[in-house]
Structures are given as C-alpha cells and as structure tokens.
Amino acid sequence: MTSTILDEFLARVEERLTHLDPTEREGMIDEMRAHLEAAIADRMAADPALTRPEATLQEIREFGEPDEIARARLDDALARVPSAAPVSPSALPQHRSRRPLLVALALIVAASVGIAAYLMQSPEPTPPLYDRFFQLEDETGVVKDVFVVSAHAAFLTIDIDVGLRPSDCLSLVIKDPAGRAVVNESALCGMVQREVRYSPRADGQAGSWSIDARYERAGGWFRITADEERG
C-alpha cells in the first residue's frame, strides 16, 4: 500500500518533468525516491506510533505538489529579480559569461536579506486546527466529525487527500456553521487532492464546521486537515 502511494506520487511528478531528458528525469525520480524513503524512515523513528502509510502521506505532503516541483526552475527565481536595482561591478568576479547569473543572484540577496533575518525569528509553526487520517481496509462506514473555527480566523484552508484504490470512492460533505455545504463531493475516487480556502470572518463562518464522509467497501486512506490563519 505504502509503495503504491509513493509510486503513484512519483509517477505524477515524473509525468510533469517533461523539460528533462529521460536520463535526467529518471535520475531525479530516483533521488526523490531515496529522499522520501529516508524521510519516511526518520519520521517513523521519531514517532513510533505513526503507521507507514501515515508517515508516507505526511512526507509526500511536505515534499510538494507534482506541479509545484515541476515548476521549480532556477529561471523562475531569477526572473523575479528587479532589473533597476544597482550593483557594483567590483563586487563580482570578472567572468563575462557568468556575470548575469552573479548579478541576478546578488540582487535576489540584496532584495531580501534584512527581512529574512526578521522572518527567521518567527515562532515555530503550530499544528493544524484539524488533522485526521483514516485508513480503510475494504470498509463500509460513515465518519462524522466537527472542527471549530475561531472568530479571529482571517482564512481557513481545508485540504482533502484521498488515496483509495482506483475503483473505490467516498463522498464528502463539509458544512459551515450556517449549514451551507462548502464542500460537496459525491465521488472522490482513487488518488485525488482538493484544497479549498475561505475567509470565515468575511463570510460569517466562525463556529462549528461539520464533516460527513461515507464510503462503501473502500480500501486505502483519506485525510482531512483544516487550518486557520489569524489576521
């Protein structure tokens, strides 16, 4: 099961690395696999209560979305450099062919340093408001749960990850405190992800949110997390 989760994830990443030649692509996927295997082992060692599928899922989530990974190109970072910022020629080595890169890297740094130091003093991240993982083994059932969104929440993000067998599905309804179905999925099948974001304060949605998930003879897992940002 765990290898399936990992294999499917890496297959999705590989599909998107179209800008690489096959050898490079294969090498990068091997590296990512080695990374994830090591990270899963470390995570399980740090938390023996964690099952392997849970650890795998957590690592995959932290590793990044396939699209995000495929987009991570150096050019993107360099393209964001403001062109008008001055730079002293004497500050850089005099290699003509490398100079644009050096200037770009230096400008990125120049644009960012002070506030980076400030950000590094930010408090440790807090756990999400709601985070539940469900493992299903050919099961039929209903999950009903609630989470409470505070009146101070500026944004609410709900992540839904489903890793069922390709032919298995579940239905999911998440309602806000007024009873409006803000998530209403009649069939989440196979491997799917959803992310939904709300502004509870603007929409008067502080309070108890309800979750209703139903599945029939389903095998695999699903996970629901909700987190609020206060502002």
Next chain:
Amino acid sequence: MVEKYVARVERDIGAGALHVLLLGLISRLGPIHGYALIRAMTETTHGALEFRAGTIYPILNELERMDIVRSARVRSENGPPRKTYELTETGREVLAATARRWRKVHTGVAATLGSMGGPR
C-alpha cells in the same frame, strides 16, 4: 493589495535566502546528498525558510547544468547509489560574490531595523 505585496516580498526573500543558503551549505558540507542537504537547510533556519523539499532537486539539476555544482554517484550502505553534490570552481566564485553582497546588505538592513526598534 497589501496581502499580495507582503506575499511577494516574502516570496522574494525566500528565493534569495534559499539560494545563498543552498550554495553555502553545499560548500560547507559537500559532497553531500540531497536529503542531508535539505535537512541541513531546514535545521539551519529552524524551519523559518519555507520551501518544499521536492523543489530543491530541479534547482540542483539546473545548478549542475550551469557548472555551479557537480554531482557524483556514491555507494550507499543500505540501498541504491546516492547522488552527492559539491561546488565547482564557478560555484565557489558565485558563492563568494553573493556572500560578500549578503554581508554588506545585511549589515545595512539590520542596522536600519535595529535603529527603528520595530517588530522582531
């Protein structure tokens, strides 16, 4: 509008800091494999520098193409061979230039923020 501006500033800060940190750690710890490098990046910044581990590998690949880092495959005690990274001569020059710039700017910005007595 303000949120977008803050998000953009934070994104640019992250991009710049990430590249300097990446090169600095490869210089200090290389040859080093990707997982150890990414862990070191997280530990060094205590998680304050937000990045997804998966996005580092394409960047390493491009740095290698530009001859800023070079890689080698080394045997692993338990598992397939692992790829390790170290800086090339060009990479050391890039790091030296960016580090000089970093220190210079950091001194000025830190002094300004310090004198303002602003948020910490």
